[in-house]
Amino acid sequence: MKVTVSVNGRPWSGEVPARLTLSDLLRDRLGLTGTHVGCEQGACGACTVLADGEAVRSCLLLAVQADGMQLTTVEGMGAPGRLSSLQAALLRHRAFQCGFCTPGFLISATEILGSGRRYSRQELRELLSGNLCRCTGYEPIVEAVFECQR
Amino acid sequence: MKLPPFEYHRPAVLEEALGIMAEHGDQARPLAGGQSLVPLLAMRRVRPSHVVDLHRVAELQRISVAGGRVRIGAMARQRDLEHDPRMPGLVRAAIPHIGHFQIRNRGTVGGSLCHLDPAAEWPAVALALDAVMVAASVRGRREIAADDFMLGPQTTALEPDELLVEVIVPLGDEGFGFAEVTRRGVGDFALVGAACHGSAVAVFGAGPRAQRLTAVEELLRSGSGSRGEIAALAATEIQATDELHTSARYRREVAARLVGAVVDASQTSGGLP
Numbered sequence: 001m002k003v004t005v006s007v008n009g010r011p012w013s014g015e016v017p018a019r020l021t022l023s024d025l026l027r028d029r030l031g032l033t034g035t036h037v038g039c040e041q042g043a044c045g046a047c048t049v050l051a052d053g054e055a056v057r058s059c060l061l062l063a064v065q066a067d068g069m070q071l072t073t074v075e076g077m078g079a080p081g082r083l084s085s086l087q088a089a090l091l092r093h094r095a096f097q098c099g100f101c102t103p104g105f106l107i108s109a110t111e112i113l114g115s116g117r118r119y120s121r122q123e124l125r126e127l128l129s130g131n132l133c134r135c136t137g138y139e140p141i142v143e144a145v146f147e148c149q150r
Numbered sequence: 151m152k153l154p155p156f157e158y159h160r161p162a163v164l165e166e167a168l169g170i171m172a173e174h175g176d177q178a179r180p181l182a183g184g185q186s187l188v189p190l191l192a193m194r195r196v197r198p199s200h201v202v203d204l205h206r207v208a209e210l211q212r213i214s215v216a217g218g219r220v221r222i223g224a225m226a227r228q229r230d231l232e233h234d235p236r237m238p239g240l241v242r243a244a245i246p247h248i249g250h251f252q253i254r255n256r257g258t259v260g261g262s263l264c265h266l267d268p269a270a271e272w273p274a275v276a277l278a279l280d281a282v283m284v285a286a287s288v289r290g291r292r293e294i295a296a297d298d299f300m301l302g303p304q305t306t307a308l309e310p311d312e313l314l315v316e317v318i319v320p321l322g323d324e325g326f327g328f329a330e331v332t333r334r335g336v337g338d339f340a341l342v343g344a345a346c347h348g349s350a351v352a353v354f355g356a357g358p359r360a361q362r363l364t365a366v367e368e369l370l371r372s373g374s375g376s377r378g379e380i381a382a383l384a385a386t387e388i389q390a391t392d393e394l395h396t397s398a399r400y401r402r403e404v405a406a407r408l409v410g411a412v413v414d415a416s417q418t419s420g421g422l423p
Contacts, residue, residue: 001158018158018201021188040151041189042253054229054255060188061256062181064158065203108252126336130250 003067007032008076016063023047023058025066026073034074034103038132045131048104049073055111074103077110086110089144097135104131109145118149153191159202164209164286167202167313172288174200175310181205182225182261185253204313210260215321221284222317224260231259238279238319240326240347244271247330250337260314266359268303269339271330274354276317277362278345284316291315303358324348327412330355331404333395342401344408346416356390356398356405363387366409381410 004013007030016025023040026032026049038044040059047058050072078084083091086109096102105128112119112127119127124142133141159178161167171178178200181187190196204210210225213234220236231237232245232254248254248262248271262272263283276283276296283294285308299307308314330343342355349370354360365387369375375383385406390398 017155019153019155019191021153024152040192042185045250045252048252055252056255057185057252059192060184062153062158062184062188062203064160065181065184065205111251127251129335129337130252 001064003063005066005068006070008072018062018064020063021059022049022051022061022063022066022071025063026058026071032073032075036100036103038100043132044101045104045108046101048107048131050107050110053111053114055108072107072110074106077106086113086145086148089148090141093140093144093147095136095140095144096133101131101133101135105133105141109148112145113148119146121146151192151194153188154194154197156191156198156201159200160206161202161204162206164207164313164315167204167207168286168288168311170200170202171311171313174202175312178202178310180264180313182258182264183227183256184261185249185257186261186265186267210315218321220319220321222259222319224263224314224316225258226260228254228257228259228262236321238321238326238347239323240275240278240328240345241319243326243328244275244345247271247328247336247340247343253337259317263299263317264306264308264314266300266302266304266306267339268358268360269341269355271328271340271343271345271354273300273360274343274345274352275328276319277352277360278347278350279319280350282318283314284318285309285312286315287312293318297362300359325416327415329408329412329415331408341396342405342408344405344412346409346412348416351384351409351413353384353388353405353409356388356401358391361389363409366413370413377410377414380413381406384409 023037026035036046038046042057042060048055049058051069078087159170179198181201181203210223212223214221228248281296283299327346330340332338340355344353351363351366366384388402388405390402392398
C-alpha cells in the first residue's frame, strides 16, 4: 500500500506491505535508526515517536496507519553541536549509559514538556514510567526533565 | 517478532466497515488503537486473514450527550475521555490507570472492551456504570448490557460480523471510587482493582472476568456496613482464581480491601482513595 508521511519535516512516500510496523519503516526503509526497537510489544518505550505531536509506540502502529501523519523522531530533535535544550539537559545530568532507551525518553519528555504544566519530580517519575531504562535508575533522567520545566 | 501477513482494509465509513465484516467476519479482526492487537499479531497469537482498520471511520469517534446519557463512539481514544467533563467521574478516575500516556494516545474504549483482558479497567467500569454496548452489523443494531457482553476472558458476545460501535454510560455523577494494585506503580497491568459508582460495585483482575458484587451492593443500599464489614462481605463474594504470580487468596483479599476503599471514597468525594 502507498504511504505518505512527513518525517522530521521532510515528505516521504512509498509502497509498504500492510504488516510493516512504523518502527521498521523508519529504521529499515528510511534509515532513521535512532528509533530503537526493544520489546516490540509496547512495553519498553524505546521506539516512541511523535505522531502529529503525540508520543506513540512506533512498534504498535502499522506504517499504513501513519499515512498522512507528521512524524518526529530523535533525528528531528537536534544534531551534534546543536543539541536541543532537553538533549543538553540529559547530557549535563549524565542521564544515560548505554543510550538504548534515550530516544524514547526524549520523545516522551517532549510531549510532557509541551503540555506547559509544571510537574513535581514524583509526577514526572510516573509520567516517564512508560519508558524503561536498565542503566541509570531514572534519577538523572527525571532531574534533567524537571530542570527543563523552568 | 514481526507481524504475519494479512489483507488490510481501511474503510472510510461505518457502512463500508460492516460490509467487510459481513464478508470476512470469521476471518477478520477489527483494528482499533492497536495497543493489544498489534502485540498479539507480533507474537502470532492471532493470525487473521483480514485486518479492518477503523481509525478513519469518523462516526465511531463521536461522543454525544442525549437523553441523560453519554454515547461514546467505540473508537474514542482513552486520551479523548480522560479530561472530558461529560464523562462520569468513575471514567475520569479510571482512565489514568490505563497503560501509560503513550498507550492512551492510541488506545480506544471499544478496543479495550472487545479485547476484554481480565486485568483491564474498562470492563469493571462498564459493569459499575451499567453501560450499554451497541453492536452493529449489516443485519442491524442491537443493544447489549455490559454484563451480557462479557462472556469470559477475551471473549465478547459479538457475532463474527458485528462491530462494537458505541458504549452508552450515564450522564452526571454519583459518588464514585476507583483503585487498583499493580506490581510497578502507575501504568503497569493491574493485579486487581475495584470500581464503585453510586451503590454499584465491580472488581477486576481477581478472576477470569470483571464481576459485579451484588451482595455488597445490597449492604450498601441498606445504608449500613462499616468499611471493614464491606470488605469482609466482598471477600466472600469475589470469585478469584490462581494466576502465575499471585494466588487466588491474595487476589481475593486485596480486591476486597480495595472494595472497602473505593466505597469509602465514593461516600466522601474525589473518587480516589
